Amino acid sequence: xxxxxxxxxxxxxxxxxxxxxxxxxxxxxxxxxxxxxxxxxxxxxxxxxxxxxxxxxxxxxxxxxxxxxxxxxxxxxxxxxxxxxxxxxxxxxxxxxxxxxxxxxxxxxxxxxxxxxxxxxxxxxxxxxxxxxxxxxxxxxxxxxxxxxxxxxxxxxxxxxxxxxxxxxxxxxxxxxxxxxxxxxxxxxxxxxxxxxxxxxxxxxxxxxxxxxxxxxxxxxxxxxxxxxxxxxxxxxxxxxxxxxxxxxxxxxxxxxxxxxxxxxxxxxxxxxxxxxxxxxxxxxxxxxxxxxxxxxxxxxxxxxxxxxxxxxxxxxxxxxxxxxxxxxxxxxxxxxxxxxxxxxxxxxxxxxxxxxxxxxxxxxxxxxxxxxxxxxxxxxxxxxxxxxxxxxxxxxxxxxxxxxxxxxxxxxxxxxxxxxxxxxxxxxxxxxxxxxxxxxxxxxxxxxxxxxxxxxxxxxxxxxxxxxxxxxxxxxxxxxxxxxxxxxxxxxxxxxxxxxxxxxxxxxxxxxxxxx
Amino acid sequence: xxxxxxxxxxxxxxxxxxxxxxxxxxxxxxxxxxxxxxxxxxxxxxxxxxxxxxxxxxxxxxxxxxxxxxxxxxxxxxxxxxxxxxxxx
Ligand SMILES: [Fe+2]
Ligand SMILES: [Fe+2]
Numbered sequence: 001x002x003x004x005x006x007x008x009x010x011x012x013x014x015x016x017x018x019x020x021x022x023x024x025x026x027x028x029x030x031x032x033x034x035x036x037x038x039x040x041x042x043x044x045x046x047x048x049x050x051x052x053x054x055x056x057x058x059x060x061x062x063x064x065x066x067x068x069x070x071x072x073x074x075x076x077x078x079x080x081x082x083x084x085x086x087x088x089x090x091x092x093x094x095x096x097x098x099x100x101x102x103x104x105x106x107x108x109x110x111x112x113x114x115x116x117x118x119x120x121x122x123x124x125x126x127x128x129x130x131x132x133x134x135x136x137x138x139x140x141x142x143x144x145x146x147x148x149x150x151x152x153x154x155x156x157x158x159x160x161x162x163x164x165x166x167x168x169x170x171x172x173x174x175x176x177x178x179x180x181x182x183x184x185x186x187x188x189x190x191x192x193x194x195x196x197x198x199x200x201x202x203x204x205x206x207x208x209x210x211x212x213x214x215x216x217x218x219x220x221x222x223x224x225x226x227x228x229x230x231x232x233x234x235x236x237x238x239x240x241x242x243x244x245x246x247x248x249x250x251x252x253x254x255x256x257x258x259x260x261x262x263x264x265x266x267x268x269x270x271x272x273x274x275x276x277x278x279x280x281x282x283x284x285x286x287x288x289x290x291x292x293x294x295x296x297x298x299x300x301x302x303x304x305x306x307x308x309x310x311x312x313x314x315x316x317x318x319x320x321x322x323x324x325x326x327x328x329x330x331x332x333x334x335x336x337x338x339x340x341x342x343x344x345x346x347x348x349x350x351x352x353x354x355x356x357x358x359x360x361x362x363x364x365x366x367x368x369x370x371x372x373x374x375x376x377x378x379x380x381x382x383x384x385x386x387x388x389x390x391x392x393x394x395x396x397x398x399x400x401x402x403x404x405x406x407x408x409x410x411x412x413x414x415x416x417x418x419x420x421x422x423x424x425x426x427x428x429x430x431x432x433x434x435x436x437x438x439x440x441x442x443x444x445x446x447x448x449x450x451x452x453x454x455x456x457x458x459x460x461x462x463x464x465x466x467x468x469x470x471x472x473x474x475x476x477x478x479x480x481x482x483x484x485x486x487x488x489x490x491x492x493x494x495x496x497x498x499x500x501x502x503x504x505x506x507x508x509x510x511x512x513x514x515x516x517x
Numbered sequence: 518x519x520x521x522x523x524x525x526x527x528x529x530x531x532x533x534x535x536x537x538x539x540x541x542x543x544x545x546x547x548x549x550x551x552x553x554x555x556x557x558x559x560x561x562x563x564x565x566x567x568x569x570x571x572x573x574x575x576x577x578x579x580x581x582x583x584x585x586x587x588x589x590x591x592x593x594x595x596x597x598x599x600x601x602x603x604x605x606x
Pocket of ligand 2: 434
């Protein structure tokens with residue numbers, strides 16, 4: 001009798017080929033250009049889609065298996081966190097403002113990333129990138145959901161998180177991350193991949209997630225640490241996708257090089273401007289600091305990004321020019337941002353405060369070239385004023401940059417005592433910019449950026465009050481009306497940390513948890 | 518040569534993997550951070566299945582590493598036997 005010999009299991013490379021190329025087909029009764037309508041207009045030329053390969057060679061069956069395991073791990077930790085009143089284990093209640101910033105600023109972007117990768121994947125005629133985009137699209141919706149689930153435990157006890165998505169679409173500073181992603185998903189599929197897949201995931205993600213996640217670990221936040229790590233385990237794959245996409249496009253045709261270079265220049269700058277929020281989180285909002293913004297920029301961008309661009313030089317790709325200006329800003333970025341949020345604490349969904357003496361000493365040590373000279377005196381003045389009962393709340397709305405939508409708070413490259421203003425006249429209107437880079441981005445695509453929904457303009461035009469508001473009545477308080485439109489409660493969700501309900505409640509609850517009363 | 522790195526969660530599953538990486542990569546340096554281990558190497562870093570299996574005494578599928586990875590830098594190539602991170606320049 002013949003024995004049936006068990007067929008040898010396919011190797012990783014063959015399995016990948018079977019589960020990607022093997023699942024594709026050539027359409028017979030529809031034209032390729034009708035099925036993939038967005039694939040040529042950006043000017044990118046692709047000759048052989050099969051040259052694209054996922055270096056992890058992950059196939060859908062293995063994907064589900066490992067993702068399920070990640071979810072099981074994550075949710076058992078979240079249960080333990082809730083059962084153990086984990087929210088009382090964070091360093092101090094100021095830390096929670098990091099969570100609020102993350103939930104309203106970043107989590108909604110995960111959802112938009114989900115949509116973006118679903119869209120891009122649909123548009124690519126190659127099965128390799130299509131499968132990788134499908135996985136990333138699923139990853140991103142998982143990130144949005146797990147972040148909302150993890151943070152919902154904090155929302156039971158602390159203020160400012162109750163309507164994060166409503167806030168994301170309306171609150172002035174949240175238009176910075178929101179417009180960044182909206183800009184990316186309204187670009188063509190190739191630009192989307194370069195903007196999010198490469199510039200954001202590969203070049204900048206370490207500056208967003210690693211400080212945030214290790215910040216959570218340092219500050220006793222087990223919930224954020226766990227969802228952070230769970231999301232980050234997908235990130236390694238996203239980074240690989242981003243790098244492969246770039247190499248693939250560049251290898252396909254030399255005409256692609258200048259187009260890709262322009263996108264890298266644009267998106268590195270756009271992403272860096274969004275990271276302003278992370279810079280101030282690292283230097284001011286984590287009660288126990290991990291490393292300074294400047295140190296993390298030096299490790300993850302200058303060192304690591306330097307290695308990357310050296311590697312890409314063989315294709316003719318250069319380090320984006322904006323890196324020079326970013327290097328000049330690294331001594332100032334977080335301080336200028338925190339000063340702004342301190343000013344506008346009445347209009348935000350989280351609290352701000354002045355650093356204490358120890359924290360000022362840390363900042364002096366980390367920023368010897370700038371802190372004592374430029375920022376400490378300002379803080380000391382504000383602290384004095386607050387002690388006298390004059391805590392400064394700025395009620396004048398700032399001018400915004402038309403491209404990044406950040407208030408015009410940044411200083412001239414090389415002169416930190418002078419605010420940087422740039423402007424452009426376009427079709428009879430004047431547009432303002434925070435920098436030469438934001439100005440250049442606008443000038444290349446003015447018809448896109450004139451449509452930007454600028455929060456300050458919208459408030460002045462009367463579009464950010466609850467329906468039925470009459471701004472002409474005597475004693476009308478515009479800030480109160482805007483907060484209602486944001487679904488924020490004055491005196492509860494906003495203002496200085498010192499007078500907050502969060503501070504009071506946290507102290508009381510932690511007291512109950514450690515004493516027999 | 519530029520540095521490549523791989524960062525893994527600190528846990529029981531990654532302990533033998535880190536040990537294997539240190540055995541197989543003479544230039545590898547461990548940087549322990551809160552809840553995370555970052556391994557830096559000069560230009561090239563290899564994770565070998567056989568070494569992990571020798572340490573743990575059980576079969577290991579390199580794709581299991583997906584669960585515990587945090588971040589990395591460098592070009593990547595994965596086969597049944599190895600994961601390699603490398604810079605070409
Ligand atoms: Fe994500
Ligand atoms: Fe700007």
